[in-house]
Amino acid sequence: xxxxxxxxxxxxxxxxxxxxxxxxxxxxxxxxxxxxxxxxxxxxxxxxxxxxxxxxxxxxxxxxxxxxxxxxxxxxxxxxxxxxxxxxxxxxxxxxxxxxxxxxxxxxxxxxxxxxxxxxxxxxxxxxxx
Numbered sequence: 001x002x003x004x005x006x007x008x009x010x011x012x013x014x015x016x017x018x019x020x021x022x023x024x025x026x027x028x029x030x031x032x033x034x035x036x037x038x039x040x041x042x043x044x045x046x047x048x049x050x051x052x053x054x055x056x057x058x059x060x061x062x063x064x065x066x067x068x069x070x071x072x073x074x075x076x077x078x079x080x081x082x083x084x085x086x087x088x089x090x091x092x093x094x095x096x097x098x099x100x101x102x103x104x105x106x107x108x109x110x111x112x113x114x115x116x117x118x119x120x121x122x123x124x125x126x127x128x129x130x
Contacts, residue, residue, distance in 0.1 A: 005056055006121075010114035012057030017108035019060050020047045024101045027092050034073070034087040036080050041070025042090040067091050 023045040030042040044066030052059045069091070076085030 006118035007115055009057040010111045010118065012052055012059060013111035014108060014115065016047070016049045016058045016060055017104050017111060020049075020104040021101070021108060023047045023063065024097055024104060027090075027097050028094070028101070030090060031092050031094055031097075032089070034075070034078060034080050034089055035070075037072065037082045037086050037088050039088065040068035041088045042092075043068050044090060044092045 027044045033042045035041055046064040046066065048061040048064055049058050050061040051057075070088045071091050072086045073089045074085055075081055075087050078087050080087050
């Protein structure tokens with residue numbers, strides 16, 4: 001890989017980690033979403049990444065969805081509760097999602113740093129010719 005491919009490779013990483021951040025933020029924002037017991041719970045989103053087809057960088061291979069079954073929670077005061085007082089909540093672990101958020105954020109920042117360093121390197125190379 002040449003120095004001039006660095007922006008493309010790091011840029012693909014930025015895209016993958018941005019999508020991961022989007023998925024984690026969706027999961028966290030829907031952590032307390034309740035539905036009726038006869039409806040599907042919010043399905044968590046998990047981004048699947050792979051090496052890019054051209055061999056330079058990474059790409060999103062797809063998004064895997066969590067269980068629509070969720071978990072039953074006893075909330076008799078909830079307006080969506082069934083006759084027994086249960087509602088359906090997504091089966092999302094906040095601790096795991098926060099850890100994923102931190103990993104994705106750090107990786108996103110690292111790829112942006114590579115883009116910045118490559119840009120500085122390219123600028124210095126252009127200025128050598130002047």
